Amino acid sequence: MQPRNMSMSGVVDLAAVKAAQEAKAKAEQARAEAARQGGGAAGAAISPASLVIEVDEAGFERDVLQRSTEVPVVIDFWAEWCEPCKQLGPLLERLAQEYNGRFLLAKIDVDANQMLMQQFGVQGIPAVFAVVAGQALPLFQGAAPEAQIRQTLDQLIQVGEERFGLTGLVVDGDAQGEQAPAAPEVPAGPYDALLEAAVQALDAGDLAGAVQAYRNVLSDDPANTEAKLGLAQAELLQRVQGLDAQVVRKDAADRPTDVQAQIAAADLDLVGGHVEDAFGRLVDTVQRTAGDDRDAARVRLLELFEVVGGEDPRVTSARTALARVLF
Numbered sequence: 001m002q003p004r005n006m007s008m009s010g011v012v013d014l015a016a017v018k019a020a021q022e023a024k025a026k027a028e029q030a031r032a033e034a035a036r037q038g039g040g041a042a043g044a045a046i047s048p049a050s051l052v053i054e055v056d057e058a059g060f061e062r063d064v065l066q067r068s069t070e071v072p073v074v075i076d077f078w079a080e081w082c083e084p085c086k087q088l089g090p091l092l093e094r095l096a097q098e099y100n101g102r103f104l105l106a107k108i109d110v111d112a113n114q115m116l117m118q119q120f121g122v123q124g125i126p127a128v129f130a131v132v133a134g135q136a137l138p139l140f141q142g143a144a145p146e147a148q149i150r151q152t153l154d155q156l157i158q159v160g161e162e163r164f165g166l167t168g169l170v171v172d173g174d175a176q177g178e179q180a181p182a183a184p185e186v187p188a189g190p191y192d193a194l195l196e197a198a199v200q201a202l203d204a205g206d207l208a209g210a211v212q213a214y215r216n217v218l219s220d221d222p223a224n225t226e227a228k229l230g231l232a233q234a235e236l237l238q239r240v241q242g243l244d245a246q247v248v249r250k251d252a253a254d255r256p257t258d259v260q261a262q263i264a265a266a267d268l269d270l271v272g273g274h275v276e277d278a279f280g281r282l283v284d285t286v287q288r289t290a291g292d293d294r295d296a297a298r299v300r301l302l303e304l305f306e307v308v309g310g311e312d313p314r315v316t317s318a319r320t321a322l323a324r325v326l327f
Helices: 016-036 060-069 083-099 114-119 146-164 192-203 207-220 225-240 245-254 259-271 275-287 291-308 313-326
Strands: 052-054 073-078 104-109 127-132 135-141
Touching: 052 083, 060 073, 060 104, 060 127, 073 083, 083 104, 083 146, 127 146, 135 146, 146 225, 192 207, 192 225, 207 225, 225 259, 225 291, 245 259, 259 275, 259 291, 275 291, 275 313, 291 313
Parallel strands: 052 104, 073 104
Antiparallel strands: 073 127, 127 135
C-alpha cells in the first residue's frame, strides 16, 4: 500500500495548507460538539493501552495517515534482532503513556513490512519518523538519549498544534482510576474566515485569490504561521503554473550561469519533491554569481525555505551551506 499525501523521499506536500485547515477545523468542530453535549473531550476517549499500536502495510492508511489528522503519529521502525531497538522501544512506549495522548506511537516491524521501510527511506534501525496531518518527518535514528527524545517530541507537538491545530487524543482516565480532565473550549481565531477563503481559492485553482487572501491576513498579523506558509506555497504554485518542465530543465542545463533559468528549475525541483536538488541548485548559483544575480538566487532560496518550513532538517542544512558560500 502506497502512502498518499506524504513527504516521502523529500516530497513537499503542497496540500499542506489545506490539510492544516481541515485538521484545525475538525478539531474545533469536535470541541464545539463536545461542549454542546456537556463534555470536554474532543471525540471519544481512548484507553492508555491504545496510545501504542502495532502497524502493518495493510493498516497504514487507517492507523497512521488518518490518525495523523487528529494527533502527531510517531513511528518506531524496529526488528526483533535489533539490540538498540530493545532499548529505544520501551522508552518510547513509556513516553507515549507519559505524554497522555499528545502523540500516538506506531511500531512497525521492518522484517514484516519491507515496503514501508523502503518508502520511508530507512537506512538503519531503530529509526523514528513522525506523520503530522499526512506529512512524514524524519526525527532521529538510533537509540537517542531520553532528553533529546523529549526535546524532539516537544517540538513535534508544538508544530502539530501551531501549524495544524492538532490538540491530541483524550485518554480515558477511568483505566487509571481518575477522570480525564475537560479540555477548555477554544474559540475560532480572528483570521479563520480569511484562511478558509484562501484554502477555497486554492481548491478552485484561483492562485491569485489565494495569494491575496494570505496577504490580507499577514497585513494585520505578520507573524501568522499558517498564512506565511500558505503564501509561500501559493506563490510557488503561481510561479510554476503554465511552465513547460522539459523546456525549463533544458534551459537550466544548457545555461548554468543563467540565474533566472536556475531559479525556475529550482521552483520545479521543489514542486516535484526534489528538495535537496532545489536547495543545492540555488546554493551553487549563489556561490558562482555576484551582485544582483547573487541576491536574486539568495532571495529565492529563502522563499523556498518558507515553503518547506524552518523546522525541516533539510532547511537547516541548506542554511549552513548558504552561509558558507556567502561568508
